[in-house]
Amino acid sequence: MLSSSERNEIERVLLFYSAILILKTMAMSLLTAFYRVKNKVIATPEDTFYMPNGRCVRDDPQVERARRTHRNDLENIPVFLAAAYLWAMHCEPSSVYMFTWHMRLFTLSRIIHTFITIGALRQPYRSIIWTVAWTVCLSICVQIIQYSYQQNTL
Template sequence: MRRGEMAKLTQLIDNDVFRAFATYATIVLLKMMLMSLLTAYYRITRKAFANPEDTASFGKGENAKKYLRTDADVERVRRGHLNDLENIVPFLGIGLLYALSGPELSTALLHFRIFVGARIAHTFAYMIPLPQPGRGLSWAVGYAVTISMAYRLLSSVLYL
């Protein structure tokens, strides 16, 4: 790296909005990673596996085949994880561009915090499960935050 490139990278890391984005992005990524562990936990405790090789410890033949099945609890966790993928990935892309567009720190923090809170609430609503509209509202709030960042980003750097 040349000297000028290093200075630009240091400026980015010293940017409060970027650091806030990095913090909240890390939180939701860790939350999403936790869903993988939760899926594995439910698969093991419910003895419900998707692949034949995963049932090897239960013997061979018909005995192992009975563990090659779906389970309602495993599927619920998997749907929650899929919903994370569908919502956190757009947040990461749009949120990064938004953070780099120079928004006010207080506005950016509001976006990031509401999104993270909404995703955590969505996970609890999905896993407990809580009655609707709790899960739907938490999804809608997080989605609206991402749309709001996209709108503000496009409004500030529009090159159409």
């Protein structure tokens, strides 16, 4: 059973790392926009209003890499945040230390994943770091299921 101060610490950790992950995802929109302006690539023909010399293409390597990275964040970060919230607020994480390291490892993995993807580093680095983050999320889900089973809430 966690003490009141431990529960408060878990909430603080959840808020901090959630904000970092949300800001990281938001930053991908800005990075995509940066590459669009830099490379004069527009998303739709009507965007020529803002960039008259823009090309409406889907094959600019930098724009597409930033878009894919953003999409990958949108596929992975909300799922993790939902799982982390459920674990923190409705279950009893085994310790503040364990919860904090799950949050740190996922957040760090997603940030590294972005640098690897945008930097076009060769495989297997991107796959390895993605798997680390995925495994952290899996660990949280397993702990939620274990907690639910132990509480006879099924």
